[in-house]
Amino acid sequence: MAYYLVLFDRGYDVVADHLGMGAEYARTRRMTTYTGDARIAYLNEVHRDADLVTTYQILDHDEKRIHAFQELRHAGDGKVAATCETLTLHIDMGGPKVCPFPADVMERVAALAASHAGLPVPDGVGRPIGIRRRPKVAP
Template sequence: MQAPFQSTVMTVKPEWIDFNGHLNMAYYGVLFDLGADQMFDHFGFGPDYQTRTGNTTYAAEFHVRYVRELHENDPVVVTYQLVDHDEKRLHSFQELRHADGWLAATGETMTLHVDQSGPRVAPMPQDVLDRVAAVARAHAALHKPDAVHASIGIRRR
C-alpha cells in the first residue's frame, strides 16, 4: 500500500472547462471522488459492495481548497491519506496534483459507512475494517498535512 495512496493518471476533460478557461470548481470534486473510488476499492467498497452487503458510504462533509488552476487535457493524480477512522467513519485528506507534481487543490472529507436499510450510520464489516486499519497503520507515519482542520474566514487586523 502506497502511503499516501496515489490514483492512476486522469485527464481534465474539455467539457469540464468553464468560461474562465480553467477547470470548473465542480469538477475538482469529481476528480477527488474518482481518486477516492480507487482507494475505496482497496478497502473493499468496490462497485458490488452495496449490492452484496446493503451498505455504502456517504460523504458527510467535504472541504476543498483551490491552490492552482488546471486546464484542458492536464494530466492529474489524486492522493488519499487516511487521517483517522473508527468503525463507522473515515477522515481523509486528498491532494489533487498535476502529473508534473505541483499541487492544484486539497480536499478533506468525513465519510460515513451507511446501512441502506435505514439509512443509518453503521459499523463496517470486520473484513473491511481490517483493511481500513491496515491502511491507517501505513499512513500513521505520514506527516499530518497543515491544511487538515483548516477553517474559512476573513482575517481582521
C-alpha cells in the first residue's frame, strides 16, 4: 500500500521541480512543502514490473496551499490504478510553519492552475469516506 504513495510522491517531485519548489529550493531557500492531507483510492492492481505514469492536476490554490488530484495509470492501456487527492502546505523550514509562497513560486503555481482551469473535475474529488448503508425499510 505504501508504494502507491511513494509513486504519487515521486510524481509530485517532478511538479515541485517545475514549480521551483524541489530539493534545491529546500536547500537554498529553506522552504519546502508538506502534505497536510492525502486520500488514496486503490482502483486496480499494480504488479512489481508494471510501467506506470502519474498525472497531476491543480484543483484549487491560495497563497499557502495547493489542492491537487493525481492519477496513477498503466502506461500501456491508460487504465487508472489509483488516485490521490492532496492538500499541500507551503512550509518555512525555520519554524516549521505554514507560510505564503514567494512571489516567483506563486506565479508558477497560478500559471499551472490556470492551465488546468478548463479541465473537468476528476471523479472522486472530495468523496466522503465511510460505510454506505441502505436505508432500513420498515416492516
